[in-house]
Amino acid sequence: MRHANRKLGPSGPDLFPLGLGCMNLSFEGRPEEGQAIRVICEALDAGMQLLDTADVYGLGEHEFGHNEALVAKALKEWGGSRESVVLATKGGVRRPGGDWVHDGSPAYLKSACEASLRALGVDRIDLYQLHAPDEQVPLSESLGALDELRREGKIRWMGLSNVSLAQIEQSLDSFDLVSVQNQASPYYLSGLQDGILALCEQKGLAFLAHSPLGGWQAGRIAHEVLLQELAAESGHSPHQLVLAWLLSRSPALMPIPGASRAGNAISSAAVARIVLDKDVLLRMDDFFSSLQPQRDS
Ligand SMILES: NC(=O)c1ccc[n+]([C@@H]2O[C@H](COP(=O)([O-])OP(=O)(O)OC[C@H]3O[C@@H](n4cnc5c(N)ncnc54)[C@H](OP(=O)(O)O)[C@@H]3O)[C@@H](O)[C@H]2O)c1
Numbered sequence: 001m002r003h004a005n006r007k008l009g010p011s012g013p014d015l016f017p018l019g020l021g022c023m024n025l026s027f028e029g030r031p032e033e034g035q036a037i038r039v040i041c042e043a044l045d046a047g048m049q050l051l052d053t054a055d056v057y058g059l060g061e062h063e064f065g066h067n068e069a070l071v072a073k074a075l076k077e078w079g080g081s082r083e084s085v086v087l088a089t090k091g092g093v094r095r096p097g098g099d100w101v102h103d104g105s106p107a108y109l110k111s112a113c114e115a116s117l118r119a120l121g122v123d124r125i126d127l128y129q130l131h132a133p134d135e136q137v138p139l140s141e142s143l144g145a146l147d148e149l150r151r152e153g154k155i156r157w158m159g160l161s162n163v164s165l166a167q168i169e170q171s172l173d174s175f176d177l178v179s180v181q182n183q184a185s186p187y188y189l190s191g192l193q194d195g196i197l198a199l200c201e202q203k204g205l206a207f208l209a210h211s212p213l214g215g216w217q218a219g220r221i222a223h224e225v226l227l228q229e230l231a232a233e234s235g236h237s238p239h240q241l242v243l244a245w246l247l248s249r250s251p252a253l254m255p256i257p258g259a260s261r262a263g264n265a266i267s268s269a270a271v272a273r274i275v276l277d278k279d280v281l282l283r284m285d286d287f288f289s290s291l292q293p294q295r296d297s
Pocket of ligand 1: 020021022023024052053131161162181209210211212213214215216218219237239240256257258259260261263264265267268
């Protein structure tokens with residue numbers, strides 16, 4: 001038994017149920033380039049098909065496009081078929097002077113997309129996601145720019161990230177979207193309970209769960225008592241159990257765990273074949289719910 005593939009939009013391709021988040025391969029503490037490339041190649045060899053990156057994944061303004069260029073380099077070195085891979089990038093965040101600033105203005109998004117095309121070394125970006133809505137710019141204007149890029153053939157599919165239910169509902173009236181990338185993990189259960197996942201299922205959108213192992217809190221997973229018990233019983237690692245639990249939440253949900261070690265990318269890909277029993281899932285539900293008040297406060 002294995003988890004079903006995930007659909008990228010109502011008429012999009014069926015994809016391996018987990019993707020690789022490439023962000024940490026370009027951030028502080030990143031591995032050396034050869035190792036980073038191995039992580040990406042091993043993830044693809046293990047069956048993953050979606051690589052998530054962003055123009056802003058680098059050490060600052062001076063490294064814009066670092067992660068996109070790394071992904072492009074890895075894809076060149078990888079021996080498999082490029083057609084089977086979906087390159088998902090994002091635009092709409094800038095790093096002036098090291099700050100993090102949303103910029104959803106059409107002019108900026110168009111120039112950011114051009115830069116991403118160059119960094120990725122492609123004529124068309126598979127999935128271009130608005131990294132986050134810009135409070136200073138109506139969301140419809142930002143998405144209007146992406147839609148123009150799509151009609152010009154510079155991007156194939158459009159997605160949103162870090163959005164609310166209302167923002168998605170409003171956008172779906174006018175735009176052809178295929179995905180939502182929001183945070184969801186045992187430490188961020190609200191990302192699974194705010195109605196967005198249900199809407200994605202209903203509309204056929206992929207829900208790309210970012211930071212699925214808790215992001216900066218991922219180190220905690222190995223120390224959670226229930227996960228240690230279940231790991232001893234099942235032979236799966238605590239991190240694998242969390243990803244399997246996420247996959248069971250919805251056929252629309254695709255976790256995009258990050259990894260800076262190839263072994264972790266391979267171990268995450270293996271989760272496609274880990275289908276947990278109902279009683280195990282219920283124990284995990286209860287346990288993760290019990291963590292929320294302390295962790296959210
Ligand atoms: N849209 C957004 O605003 C946004 C924000 C944040 C993240 N993201 C996306 O989400 C992706 C994932 O986020 P993230 O990397 O911050 O957090 P994460 O996936 O929740 O956690 C990554 C951590 O988990 C460890 N890990 C991964 N797989 C493992 C395994 N099978 N066994 C044991 N440990 C494992 C990694 O270790 P090693 O590094 O040692 O391998 C790393 O420390 C990013 O790469 C990015 O694509 C998007």
